[in-house]
Amino acid sequence: MKNSGAAFRLPASLVKRAVSAALSEDLGEAGDITTDAIVPPDSISEAHIVSRKEGVIAGLELAKSSFEALDPTAEFRAGLVDGERIARGAVVASIKGKTRALLTGERTALNFLGRLSGIASLTARYVEAVSGTKARIACTRKTTPGLRALEKYAVSAGGGVNHRFGLYDAVLVKDNHIAAAGGIGAALGRLFARRGHLVKIEVEVDSLEQLQEVLAFPIDAVLLDNMNAATLREAVKSVGGRTLTEASGGVSLENVREIAETGVDLISIGALTHSAPSLDLGLDWRR
Amino acid sequence: MKNSGAAFRLPASLVKRAVSAALSEDLGEAGDITTDAIVPPDSISEAHIVSRKEGVIAGLELAKSSFEALDPTAEFRAGLVDGERIARGAVVASIKGKTRALLTGERTALNFLGRLSGIASLTARYVEAVSGTKARIACTRKTTPGLRALEKYAVSAGGGVNHRFGLYDAVLVKDNHIAAAGGIGAALGRLFARRGHLVKIEVEVDSLEQLQEVLAFPIDAVLLDNMNAATLREAVKSVGGRTLTEASGGVSLENVREIAETGVDLISIGALTHSAPSLDLGLDWRR
Amino acid sequence: MKNSGAAFRLPASLVKRAVSAALSEDLGEAGDITTDAIVPPDSISEAHIVSRKEGVIAGLELAKSSFEALDPTAEFRAGLVDGERIARGAVVASIKGKTRALLTGERTALNFLGRLSGIASLTARYVEAVSGTKARIACTRKTTPGLRALEKYAVSAGGGVNHRFGLYDAVLVKDNHIAAAGGIGAALGRLFARRGHLVKIEVEVDSLEQLQEVLAFPIDAVLLDNMNAATLREAVKSVGGRTLTEASGGVSLENVREIAETGVDLISIGALTHSAPSLDLGLDWRR
Amino acid sequence: MKNSGAAFRLPASLVKRAVSAALSEDLGEAGDITTDAIVPPDSISEAHIVSRKEGVIAGLELAKSSFEALDPTAEFRAGLVDGERIARGAVVASIKGKTRALLTGERTALNFLGRLSGIASLTARYVEAVSGTKARIACTRKTTPGLRALEKYAVSAGGGVNHRFGLYDAVLVKDNHIAAAGGIGAALGRLFARRGHLVKIEVEVDSLEQLQEVLAFPIDAVLLDNMNAATLREAVKSVGGRTLTEASGGVSLENVREIAETGVDLISIGALTHSAPSLDLGLDWRR
């Protein structure tokens, strides 16, 4: 398989673990009682994964692994790589292998591929909507529990950029942190005292006043929360390139371009991962 | 917490395992580096989970566990039970506990609650759309890998019924099973020979001719795949109550009532789980 | 290896997990300190698994995997498939591979094969005892903790049928459920309201009076608990084919035929799994 | 709970892990669909575990944990400790707690307790049969895969002694080790060269000639395999107390006393663990 269009690679062990958990969930202890009772063990079939809608593909490695886990000799040939656009009705991949493996693995493979492609496809629509501006589209931590790495990967395949992966790899200071610390100075003071030199710091603000306060500190990015386009524009002007600017809150396909044109560096959108509909895919049998 | 409106209970160990995995995913090895650096360990806060949209709630136990895993003394009080409808702006639950636990657990709790409530809310809209008919709304195996039990639970909380949980707990015979066996007779013959007496058998058909063939066997349900309303009506008439009838394929909020009025017993809808948008929830701090 | 005579296939991942756990249990952290110290790493041997008693074989895949996990190049050739009868003194399988792997894996392979074949053999004796009647022999949930799927598989290989796999895949209503609900009507009413359409319902009764009450509901099976042959006969007559009948309690090889001749559809026997002696197998070395 | 009569304690984490795995196996993902649908969550019940046969109890901690895992407030009161004898019809323990927990946990608790008490009971019969001789009754590695520690514990509760726990904690040299090494001298030479000073060495012999050869080395025990009573007596005499003697192979309740009277120190019996019938236990409800 060619190199994916995504910005990072899913560790192979993570792919294997995700597929193994999904198959176990579907097989339980008795396995596929329909297929095992009916289909002869030596029967071989061929099928195509076909896209019933236009979109962007992500998750081919997971689909491939779903079939290979059940039949190590299965041949999975993808006609494109993650991050590529697919037309309605086009073939995503062909699989040839044991009929039992194709029948048993079908749903797991399509569940992964449909969900990740759905996220990549929605991301690509946002990316396209802001094309020509300098704004990049970013995801958030509003991901499906247990699937964050896969969903971040799909956003990346769709042309978006990844925000922090979790609470552990970057600092994002919010209102309630500041309140609990007794003020922005106290909060940031504690952070700068001992954080690692490779950890970035972003601070969330929801007014231009807060923004002024925050700009007194050498932070890496500022999150402009729930501001309208006019306020965002003013904020970007205030910042004057001293730090990265990220707009967040209430973003939709309708207003994303207007937001992008305010000059912000990033626009982060929870819906990319928490509300993207699956890409409609099917398995067409060719015997 | 009162008894949920769902048809089954999530095993407590499953809730614990899901919450623990989600928190680990978010905390990594360094933990919440923002909160731990800024917020004093003995600070106590109170917050409300508020719904920003109208919907049906599901997953309260998971939200509760997310906070309790971080602060065993946290008090989580829900104002309603899973399966109940919530108005836009209403309070879902209040939490009082360590500020650190509230800040660190917020995203995990809302990710669970938002996703499951989104599924319950969409299910409830379908259930309402067919009210007065005998049709019940069912989910499918098109679920998010690793979250099937939680998503089936959410469908149930929304008033839907559950299809089989996996390949292991009921038989569903499709085209390709029949083709691989060399005909419907051979396929069903093998099944009836030795299956357990508590395992039900459903067969998928996509034409009235196939339906006739299948009705010769004492099956428990027939899946009428991708038929229009007229054909469904005829199929239901043919069956004459000898077995349960399930309509599937191309169902939307627009056409679901028309399908229900054909007299089918069940309507199964993949979108309930693979494409439901999250319910928009927020954490409002009250100190 | 040919297709097993059992009614379902053990998922390959389940076999792998069971074998890996058993080997870890036997190897601990220091491994096989006898073999590793004494036997040269390149030594090759050949051995036969031989049955010291007459019986029915089950679990060949587990024995094979036990050796292959230690030596992926080992050749394991079985002379029969699961579910076939073996004579006293006959060869079950031959293994050729590294001497170390044969010595280290011997006990794990035989422990699996002996236990499962013991269950299959006992099941086969019951099946034979009722041959000619319509009664099928079923297992229960009285299985060894952690080994249920393997033991259900062995029952199936021995010609028996499987009862439910756990509390999750079928409903079995007992006395204490009914008492806690406040009566049979209340109990069944709650069940029929929302259970999935692919879930079967069985109810346990211990008198003919209870049986009459229960027959008012469209249940799938009735468990006739601890009734003598005369009562069973009367119960079967009362049911008149409206539902499946299962006899349970106090069944032995001595009385099973008498019970079968009462006309019940199923006879379930806990001893198949909780008290079957292992089939006596040995490893004969042939160098 | 009082201290058990067994020679070692099961680590608490091992008990918890075993119970958790067994409950997961029984609950699957949907949980106890019968109980959860029918029984009100606040219903409280009381029940007695009663022995339907005479025997020796082992595994109370596992039964207790099975109920407590489902209802942490459940009260489990045992009337005796592991290793004590129980009369037919006597109460083993009483449990008071949520009706749901009692119904859901019943089978898991009884499966553990029945199996381990079965092993303890059989062991006690052998121990009694040799009473007055110096022979101790020992188990082997012929245990149920995954349950070895529990089964060794049960043997100990029944008055037996434990052989090695696995391949890792003691050396047992067999024919095929010696053959692969090219002779007894080579085999033992390699062992004595570098083994840890706290590792014991036992060697299996099946003739008096082999015994003589082996006695030239400072081994800790000799396994006299498949010898009749006369040969055993002669072997014991030859050894003359220089090392421990263990008889093994073909031992039954009929011949165990005769074997014991040959003067051997230990008699090891695979059937203690691989073929002990469960002790027949039931849960009697008292509301």
Place this chain on the structure above:
Amino acid sequence: MKNSGAAFRLPASLVKRAVSAALSEDLGEAGDITTDAIVPPDSISEAHIVSRKEGVIAGLELAKSSFEALDPTAEFRAGLVDGERIARGAVVASIKGKTRALLTGERTALNFLGRLSGIASLTARYVEAVSGTKARIACTRKTTPGLRALEKYAVSAGGGVNHRFGLYDAVLVKDNHIAAAGGIGAALGRLFARRGHLVKIEVEVDSLEQLQEVLAFPIDAVLLDNMNAATLREAVKSVGGRTLTEASGGVSLENVREIAETGVDLISIGALTHSAPSLDLGLDWRR
């Protein structure tokens, strides 16, 4: 317990998992066969953890958990918090609880506490050696496999700062990356194209020429590898505050101050984690 002096908190679930794994490793399946055989279950003892050397403490939470896992009622009182200095002979903590838990948990508790305190103590010596300069002491990824988070925590407790936690949370470009990419421009070009906005980039150089090349890019830090003090001084001057400077390679307690005085921002030292001797701690019994 008071708040630790370390820069981050170990997630509680990580502490629990580490302790549980360590206890399992020590207990195996038979548990503490010495203590369980000899010590009565109700015996209570008290003991002090005492430091036999001067040093800095880290890992108190792990020691506490080791005892509490075995006796939930044990009282563990620490006289200081992680990061504090302890004198030779001083009491680190007192524990009162079941004698069995104290004897069984002693080694696990001391192994954690000794190792982490050893790392904290060595770090503190380096930190002290550079005091008054602006240089901070940092660890590397040269940690004990499986213990990275714990060891990074110990470095932090000793007054050091943490480098990246793994390959996943920051970019560090080395020679071989650049060579494989075909030059520094190609390498950094690919990185800047799509990396997340919260990911920092550091580049390793081993000559002043390479440094010049690298300074053309907006990187966050430069790793000056294996340079002597004179070269480091020149490098720091070249950089002129445009990016952070880190010295690495061949650092010892003898030369660390000289390196610090070159004006570098950070000095990273693998030996902090891969070669720190344990702090010598003992458990003194007080009954």
Place this chain on the structure above:
Amino acid sequence: MKNSGAAFRLPASLVKRAVSAALSEDLGEAGDITTDAIVPPDSISEAHIVSRKEGVIAGLELAKSSFEALDPTAEFRAGLVDGERIARGAVVASIKGKTRALLTGERTALNFLGRLSGIASLTARYVEAVSGTKARIACTRKTTPGLRALEKYAVSAGGGVNHRFGLYDAVLVKDNHIAAAGGIGAALGRLFARRGHLVKIEVEVDSLEQLQEVLAFPIDAVLLDNMNAATLREAVKSVGGRTLTEASGGVSLENVREIAETGVDLISIGALTHSAPSLDLGLDWRR
């Protein structure tokens, strides 16, 4: 790879598990974001693991597995086997495979190999220091939590012998056991009553008086704790070969020979595992 010089083999599953855990720790969820962004997937490289110091190698199998887990086609050729001595600057092994795998796996491979070789090297120095005496050098349970088996293996590769692996495989009676039992007689009485016949018993004493008391029992070894050479000599004389003698406490490279010359059988040294500095190894790229 040739057979290692160590006294036991690490079970292959244990090696695989350790490597997989270490790689997961280093890769997190996003993987090696530097390498994956910069290095083309089809790039192939070759490198040598070189020793920067003189020492004894241990852990080659772990290094090999670290690369193979990332690139199954990687060729790892070791120039020596575990337990062999390597000169400063000599090549330990060469690896050829995907550049990505070499860059990503380098640190994990070296962390394992450096740590285990450090232990083997320190052990070898002690072994050499006592050469010509009958004393063997043994490790203790003062190992890194989670790595005990690997570290015991390294001691063995360095020519040392292994003490017990944990609390489960041998008995070691200390002061506090005896005090809790109410005297040495009571303590040993309980042990001898029922321990398995393959479990050895060692007792710790810290005076010649205690030694006399202990010698009244048929124990396997006596631990002479913290005695000076003169006392040790007297103790050895008292024992007169009736049991093994082990010296422990305060052992260093300076005094170990003096201790050995007292005639003790074993000298156990915690520092072998808790304070051995890593062997300094590097990866030299050869393209």
